[in-house]
Amino acid sequence: MSNENNSPNASAGMALAAVRERGPLVHCITNYVTVNDCANALLAVGASPVMADDISEVADIVRISGALVVNIGTLNARTIRSMKAAAAEARRRGIPSVLDPVGAGASSLRTKTARALASRGGFAVIRGNASEISTLAGDAGNTRGVDSAKAVAADGIAEGAVAFAKALALRTGSVVAVTGKTDVITDGAAVYAVRNGHPLMPRMTGSGCVLSAVTGAFVAAAAATGTDRAVAVASAIAFVGLAGELAAADAERLVRDGDASAGTSTFRTAFIDRLASVSPDALAEGAKIERLA
């Protein structure tokens, strides 16, 4: 299927082109598990990463950045204060920010911190899996570690995802993205589904973290070009998913016996490579974004 010019898929290509042209600086306060992947992913997509989490410098760094990404994957008392200060500075300056509530629902510290960050408002985007987002939306949640345990319906959308994503978007003013087999993105009114991605992605750590970091680059570019924010988020998600699809094919060629499932680390290398090599045209062609409402 060739994607129409005025479709969200064509917009995805333009959104990627804007990231590559502008090379936004993205300030990440993120976990130490996948921070290296986030930095390399941002460089691959054409953006520049800066990681800084001391309370006495986060405001300085936010001010020179095109976007802020807050990821609570290995939060602690010290960095929680920095996350809040950075988010407040971004809000004051009108710099778009992304919240990745890793593991919300798995501990009361995570749930409480994610809710405090989300409800203070001002995040341009909140992106998580179904358990995390439903926890933020008010559900008691049943996050298992950092994985989602939500049931998935036949269309690949986690049960109830459209409803709780809309509820959270309306309450916070954020674009909310629930990622899983099929991803749902909403600003409370418009709803998009994205059907890109590959089963190998959750078998490397950090595919979600990388997506949140890359989303930061897309919303930075969107703020500069005046692109609709929900479309920019859907574009980032389609882009990362398409890179995963292509990387899985690369891994299949590279590993023994052509068995890609035997190559989770080969896949990881190919995935970052593909973030560097997917072109705007290839994204416009390969994106599977559908407007649901």
Place this chain on the structure above:
Amino acid sequence: MSNENNSPNASAGMALAAVRERGPLVHCITNYVTVNDCANALLAVGASPVMADDISEVADIVRISGALVVNIGTLNARTIRSMKAAAAEARRRGIPSVLDPVGAGASSLRTKTARALASRGGFAVIRGNASEISTLAGDAGNTRGVDSAKAVAADGIAEGAVAFAKALALRTGSVVAVTGKTDVITDGAAVYAVRNGHPLMPRMTGSGCVLSAVTGAFVAAAAATGTDRAVAVASAIAFVGLAGELAAADAERLVRDGDASAGTSTFRTAFIDRLASVSPDALAEGAKIERLA
């Protein structure tokens, strides 16, 4: 040599199958040098990683996990408190835990912390190199950085390793593993030697840390299936060593001139791939576990 059905090597295959079937959640409080490798290794073996080190959430996370892994590689005053709290909660709940006393002997902080953790009892497993374990067992030790400086006898077992491992096991109630050219595992009575592994493994950072994390997955599964703990630890060690052997052969094919020693990073990628691809049957066939006593 084909391994007998009722040998420890056959048990290793079953232990791996149990990990793959159960997919235990493994809570790691670990260093920031190799944490990404630990997470990817756990995903590769079929387990799920969760990294959390704030004192106000570690008990919550321990309670939802199948095992706890405490690695002191980049310990600090804050995380030492979290390690102790997490270990205490695991002990109270009967959740198996693994201690990796990285660098015990290299600084008084490491020695003191490792001894305090080990002696409080309750760790299902303590795994380290000869210097680290002899330091814990009471020897003054001569750890150089995080490497072992112990003499190695003709059979590949570090000098005195069986004796000090047994002494530590009897004092703590832990299964103790001393890894090196030949690995020694003992619960104070039974003693196993494992002769898997490859010289490239210590040339990538984190092969020891990865082994401790994977051991967490094996003892979690063993607790659920009622498998003997020393056998589970020997199985994890043989599994990781076999993955290293196969990865070295992969690296030899991949790097220039077929010189695997020229490919420490290619080896690292192949190593994680092999953690994903080694099957229970391949492990039962390739494990080199021998019961010494």
Place this chain on the structure above:
Amino acid sequence: MSNENNSPNASAGMALAAVRERGPLVHCITNYVTVNDCANALLAVGASPVMADDISEVADIVRISGALVVNIGTLNARTIRSMKAAAAEARRRGIPSVLDPVGAGASSLRTKTARALASRGGFAVIRGNASEISTLAGDAGNTRGVDSAKAVAADGIAEGAVAFAKALALRTGSVVAVTGKTDVITDGAAVYAVRNGHPLMPRMTGSGCVLSAVTGAFVAAAAATGTDRAVAVASAIAFVGLAGELAAADAERLVRDGDASAGTSTFRTAFIDRLASVSPDALAEGAKIERLA
């Protein structure tokens, strides 16, 4: 061009041979973004890494190390104290140390910390990009994130680099290295230019951090062999640059379509591999060090 025996390029080969023979232990207090690459790079070059940042152990670790590397990439109040204590201990003991002032100029915390560390004296080497080093030398600087925004002249040397590097070297007693397209190294009197390297290097995170870590290994070996320190630093820079050149060629063979720019992560793997495989003879042959003054 074959390099003369008594040229700085021949010295580079000998400097690498000394690192490989001596295998120095290098203590890094560094950022959590690229710490894994630093550890693997040190292992690849034949050195041993030890990462330790708690104030109560850094002096112990410095004392058993051949060099200390301080990198402020993700500094915080806790680690700043540890950096200062470690640097003071290294100075007292005559153990050579390297300062990497990542992002100096980007926040007042970074600028202030880098200046305090540099001016206290005692660093054997200060290595950064043009923005960072000019910030330390007194210029207001215009660091953008962790990238340099300095103009680059026709010879590839950042504008004014020789002058501000010499000024900083004279004030601190350190060898100062300004890395970029062409690298400048000076001890305040002698000045060297290095023209190795590849445009893919800044497209992976951590090429600068890795260089600083490897420089630690070279100055440790140089201290033991009595080699001139500026020559040792130029040697480390040529070595890492040559590894980058060879890795780019490797990546070109490995990625789709032979387009190395599409393989930033494949390049990263090949780069670490090449740090392990470049021989002293290959370095003597491939180094592009020129004495300017």
